[in-house]
Amino acid sequence: xxxxxxxxxxxxxxxxxxxxxxxxxxxxxxxxxxxxxxxxxxxxxxxxxxxxxxxxxxxxxxxxxxxxxxxxxxxxxxxxxxxxxxxxxxxxxxxxxxxxxxxxxxxxxxxxxxxxxxxxxxxxxxxxxxxxxxxxxxxxxxxxxxxxxxxxxxxxxxxxxxxxxxxxxxxxxxxxxxxxxxxxxxxxxxxxxxxxxxxxxxxxxxxxxxxxxxxxxxxxxxxxxxxxxxxxxxxxxxxxxxxxxxxxxxxxxxxxxxxxxxxxxxxxxxxxxxxxxxxxxxxxxxxxxxxxxxxxxxxxxxxxxxxxxxxxxxxxxxxxxxxxxxxxxxxxxxxxxxxxxxxxxxxxxxxxxxxxxxxxxxxxxxxxxxxxxxxxxxxxxxxxxxxxxxxxxxxxxxxxxxxxxxxxxxxxxxxxxxxxxxxxxxxxxxxxxxxxxxxxxxxxxxxxxxxxxxxxxxxxxxxxxxxxxxxxxxxxxxxxxxxxxxxxxxxxxxxxxxxxxxxxxxxxxxxxxxxxxxxxxxxxxxxxxxxxxxxxxxxxxxxxxxxxxxxxxxxxxxxxxxxxxxxxxxxxxxxxxxxxxxxxxxxxxxxxxxxxxxxxxxxxxxxxxxxxxxxxxxxxxxxxxxxxxxxxxxxxxx
Amino acid sequence: xxxxxxxxxxxxxxxxxxxxxxxxxxxxxxxxxxxxxxxxxxxxxxxxxxxxxxxxxxxxxxxxxxxxxxxxxxxxxxxxxxxxxxxxxxxxxxxxxxxxxxxxxxxxxxxxxxxxxxxxxxxxxxxxxxxxxxxxxxxxxxxxxxxxxxxxxxxxxxxxxxxxxxxxxxxxxxxxxxxxxxxxxxxxxxxxxxxxxxxxxxxxxxxxxxx
Numbered sequence: 085x086x087x088x089x090x091x092x093x094x095x096x097x098x099x100x101x102x103x104x105x106x107x108x109x110x111x112x113x114x115x116x117x118x119x120x121x122x123x124x125x126x127x128x129x130x131x132x133x134x135x136x137x138x139x140x141x142x143x144x145x146x147x148x149x150x151x152x153x154x155x156x157x158x159x160x161x162x163x164x165x166x167x168x169x170x171x172x173x174x175x176x177x178x179x180x181x182x183x184x185x186x187x188x189x190x191x192x193x194x195x196x197x198x199x200x201x202x203x204x205x206x207x208x209x210x211x212x213x214x215x216x217x218x219x220x221x222x223x224x225x226x227x228x229x230x231x232x233x234x235x236x237x238x239x240x241x242x243x244x245x246x247x248x249x250x251x252x253x254x255x256x257x258x259x260x261x262x263x264x265x266x267x268x269x270x271x272x273x274x275x276x277x278x279x280x281x282x283x284x285x286x287x288x289x290x291x292x293x294x295x296x297x298x299x300x301x302x303x304x305x306x307x308x309x310x311x312x313x314x315x316x317x318x319x320x321x322x323x324x325x326x327x328x329x330x331x332x333x334x335x336x337x338x339x340x341x342x343x344x345x346x347x348x349x350x351x352x353x354x355x356x357x358x359x360x361x362x363x364x365x366x367x368x369x370x371x372x373x374x375x376x377x378x379x380x381x382x383x384x385x386x387x388x389x390x391x392x393x394x395x396x397x398x399x400x401x402x403x404x405x406x407x408x409x410x411x412x413x414x415x416x417x418x419x420x421x422x423x424x425x426x427x428x429x430x431x432x433x434x435x436x437x438x439x440x441x442x443x444x445x446x447x448x449x450x451x452x453x454x455x456x457x458x459x460x461x462x463x464x465x466x467x468x469x470x471x472x473x474x475x476x477x478x479x480x481x482x483x484x485x486x487x488x489x490x491x492x493x494x495x496x497x498x499x500x501x502x503x504x505x506x507x508x509x510x511x512x513x514x515x516x517x518x519x520x521x522x523x524x525x526x527x528x529x530x531x532x533x534x535x536x537x538x539x540x541x542x543x544x545x546x547x548x549x550x551x552x553x554x555x556x557x558x559x560x561x562x563x564x565x566x567x568x569x570x571x572x573x574x575x576x577x578x579x580x581x582x583x584x585x586x587x588x589x590x591x592x593x594x595x596x597x598x599x600x601x602x603x604x605x606x607x608x609x610x611x612x613x614x615x616x617x618x619x620x621x622x623x624x625x626x627x628x629x630x631x632x633x634x635x636x637x638x639x640x641x642x643x644x645x646x647x648x649x650x651x652x653x654x655x656x657x658x659x660x661x662x663x664x665x666x667x668x669x670x671x672x673x674x675x676x677x678x679x680x681x682x683x684x685x686x687x688x689x690x691x692x693x694x695x696x697x698x699x700x701x702x703x704x705x706x707x708x709x710x711x712x713x714x715x716x717x718x719x720x721x722x
Numbered sequence: 723x724x725x726x727x728x729x730x731x732x733x734x735x736x737x738x739x740x741x742x743x744x745x746x747x748x749x750x751x752x753x754x755x756x757x758x759x760x761x762x763x764x765x766x767x768x769x770x771x772x773x774x775x776x777x778x779x780x781x782x783x784x785x786x787x788x789x790x791x792x793x794x795x796x797x798x799x800x801x802x803x804x805x806x807x808x809x810x811x812x813x814x815x816x817x818x819x820x821x822x823x824x825x826x827x828x829x830x831x832x833x834x835x836x837x838x839x840x841x842x843x844x845x846x847x848x849x850x851x852x853x854x855x856x857x858x859x860x861x862x863x864x865x866x867x868x869x870x871x872x873x874x875x876x877x878x879x880x881x882x883x884x885x886x887x888x889x890x891x892x893x894x895x896x897x898x899x900x901x902x903x904x905x906x907x908x909x910x911x912x913x914x915x916x917x918x919x920x921x922x923x924x925x926x927x928x929x930x931x932x933x
Binding site: 125658668688 | 733735770776871921
C-alpha cells in the first residue's frame with residue numbers, strides 16, 4: 085500500500101504526527117484515511133486520458149494501445165490530455181484572478197469611500213503603480229488616484245484594452261518572444277473563457293495550439309489577476325517588510341480564545357485582526373476566563389497576515405484538520421480556496437465553530453457570515469464575538485496542544501529585498517557574478533498527502549542553501565521551511581560559505597518568505613527586474629522553480645506561468661498528462677526551444693536538487709560566469 | 723474451458739469492472755437505475771491497490787477445482803457447474819456461516835443483502851461467471867468493461883500461451899540487454915508507474931529518517 089499506518093511516514097513534523105496519532109486513537113477521519121480509501125485511483129484519470137466534456141462520452145483511451153484509441157468525437161490521447169490540462173490551467177488561473185478581482189472591487193469601493201475598516205496604507209506604492217499604469221498622480225488625492233487606477237485595472241479584466249499593463253515589467257526579449265508566439269495575454273478573464281471555449285468539443289483540435297493557449301491563460305494569472313491581487317493588497321494592507329513571527333501548532337495558547345484565519349484572501353482577515361483588539365471583545369474574553377484573543381494563521385490567509393503583521397502560523401494545507409484536533413481552537417474563519425470540506429466534520433468532534441465568510445464558498449456544517457466591505461469592521465467584530473462565545477464551550481480536558489513554536493521571519497516583498505540591498509539589485513547581481521550566490525530557486529506550492537508532508541519542501545531548500553543557492557518561498561513551502569528553522573538569519577550557518585557571507589552581511593535568512601501563493605508574482609517581478617538590470621531575458625538567469633508537493637489547479641497555473649516567463653520548473657507530483665507521450669515530450673523537452681524553459685517531474689527532492697543545481701550551473705555558463713562541473717557536484721551531493 | 727484471465731500489469735485501477743459487475747447483478751441491469759435499488763447491488767470483483775501508487779489488481783473468484791469453498795460448505799450451497807467450469811453459490815441454501823470465506827485463498831467471497839428472487843437476506847455472494855451472458859455469446863460484464871485487457875475472456879490455455887509468447891520475447895531481449903524480464907510497457911504507463919514507485923520509496927525513506 086502506498087498509504088500507510090505509520091504516522092512517521094506521513095509528515096516530517098512532530099506536531100502533525102502527534103495530531104494524526106490522536107485522530108487515529110479517537111477514530112476521527114483525516115485526509116490520509118481518505119487517500120487510502122481512494123486507492124487505487126483511476127488510471128485513466130491519472131494519465132489524463134479520460135474525457136467527459138460532452139454527452140457522446142464519457143470516453144477514455146487505452147494507454148496500452150489495444151483498446152479504444154479515440155473518443156467518440158475522434159479525439160486521441162494528445163487532444164484529450166491537452167483539453168484536460170487546458171481546463172486545469174483555466175480553473176487555477178480563474179481562482180487566482182477571481183481573488184484578484186475581489187481585492188480590486190473592494191479597492192474601488194474604498195476609493196469611492198464606501199467601506200469601513202480599510203485604508204490606503206501604502207500611498208507610495210499607490211503613486212508608483214499609478215505612474216506605471218499611465219495615470220498622472222501629481223496633485224491628486226490618494227482616493228482620486230485609486231479611483232482611476234481601479235477603473236484602469238477593471239478594464240484589463242475585460243476586453244477594453246486588449247493588453248496587460250503589468251507585462252511592461254518584462255525584459256523586451258520576453259515581450260518579443262510572447263508576441264512572436266502569440267501567447268501575450270489580452271485580458272484576465274478572456275483567456276480563461278477562451279480556454280473553456282477551445283476545449284468544448286470540436287473547437288481546438290490541435291494539442292500544441294491548445295497548450296500554447298494554456299500558457300497564455302496562465303500568464304493572464306501571473307502577470308494579471310494574481311499580480312493585481314498582490315499589488316493592491318500591498319496598497320490597502322501595507323507592503324510587507326521583514327518581521328519576526330513564529331510557527332507550529334504550539335502557537336495556539338490554552339489560556340486564550342484561539343481563532344484561526346484560513347483560506348487565501350486578506351480582505352476579511354485584516355479587519356478581523358483589527359476587531360480582535362476591540363476593548364469590548366477583549367473584555368468579553370476576560371469575562372469568560374480567557375487571558376486574551378489569540379489569532380493564528382493557516383495556509384495563505386495566514387501567510388498574508390504573517391507577511392504584513394507577523395501573525396503566528398499554525399500550519400499549511402495538511403495542518404487544517406490537525407489544528408482542529410488540538411481541541412484548543414475555538415473558531416476557524418474561512419474565506420476560500422484549499423479549505424477541505426472535511427473541516428466541518430472534524431470540527432463536529434470538538435467545540436470549534438467553523439465560520440464561512442464568502443458567499444461563493446459555503447460549507448455544510450459551518451455558520452455563514454456574509455462578508456460585506458461596507459460593514460467590514462462590524463462583521464469582523466461579529467465573527468470575533470462568535471469565537472469568544474465558542475471558547476465558553478471548550479472542554480479543557482480535551483485540549484492537547486503539541487508543545488513549542490519555531491521562530492521565523494517573513495515579509496520579504498520585492499521592495500523589502502531591494503531595500504535590504506540598498507535600493508538596487510546590483511549587490512545581488514554582483515554576488516551572483518562572483519559565484520558567492522550561484523543562483524536562486526523558488527520553492528512553492530502546496531502539500532499533497534501522496535508524499536510525506538513538508539519533506540520535499542525542506543529537503544530541497546536545505547540542499548539549495550548548502551550549495552549557495554538562495555531560496556525564495558511562498559505558500560505552504562514557507563510554512564514548511566519556517567517550521568524547519570530555515571527562515572531565520574541564524575540559519576545562514578546552514579548555508580554554503582558564499583550564501584552564508586551574504587546573508588550574514590545583510591542580516592537575512594537564506595530562505596526568504598515572499599508571501600502567499602498569489603504572491604508568486606513577487607518572484608516574477610524580482611526575476612524580471614534582475615533580467616532588465618543585466619539586459620538579458622529571464623530565461624538566461626540562473627533561476628529555477630520547484631513545486632515538490634503541489635496538489636491544486638492553481639499550482640498548475642503557477643507552474644505554467646513560471647515556465648512561460650522563462651524559469652525552468654521541477655514538479656514533485658505527477659500531473660495528469662502521462663497518457664500522451666507527445667504532450668510529455670512537449671512540456672519536458674520541446675518547450676525549452678519555445679519559451680527557454682521546461683518542466684521536469686522528480687518526486688525525490690535529493691534528485692530534484694541535483695537537477696536544479698545542474699540547471700543553474702548551465703545558466704551561469706551561458707552568461708559567461710564561473711560554473712561547477714557536474715562531477716564535482718555529484719561528489720558534493722554524495 | 724473458457725475463463726476470465728487477469729493481466730495484472732494491464733490494470734490501471736479505474737474500477738469500471740466493479741461497477742459493471744454490480745450493475746450486471748442488479749435487478750434492473752441498468753446503471754442509471756441500479757444505484758437506487760434496495761438492497762444495493764454489490765460487485766463480485768474487487769480492485770485492490772498494490773504497494774506502490776499506480777498499481778492494482780482486479781481480484782475475483784478463480785473458480786478453483788477442487789474448490790475449497792465448495793468442500794467446506796455444510797449446506798451444499800456452493801456447487802460446481804461442470805458445463806461452464808464455474809463455482810456457484812445458492813443464496814437460498816446459504817446459512818451465512820462464512821466457512822467458504824475463511825478457506826477462500828483469494829478472499830473474494832463477501833456477505834451482503836440479496837434480493838434477486840428471494841426474500842431479502844444476507845448471504846454469500848461471489849462471481850457467477852456471468853453465466854447468462856456467456857450462454858448468450860457475450861463476454862462477462864467485467865471483461866466487457868475493461869478497455870485495457872487487464873481482464874480477458876477465453877480458453878485458459880490459449881490465454882496462457884499468448885502470455886508466454888509475450889514473456890518469452892521479453893526474456894530473450896532481457897538476456898541481451900540485461901534489463902528487467904517484465905514485459906515492455908508503453909511510455910505513458912512506464913512514466914506513470916515510475917512516479918508511483920518513486921513516491922512509495924520516498925514514503926518509506928521518511929519512515930527510516932533519511933530526511
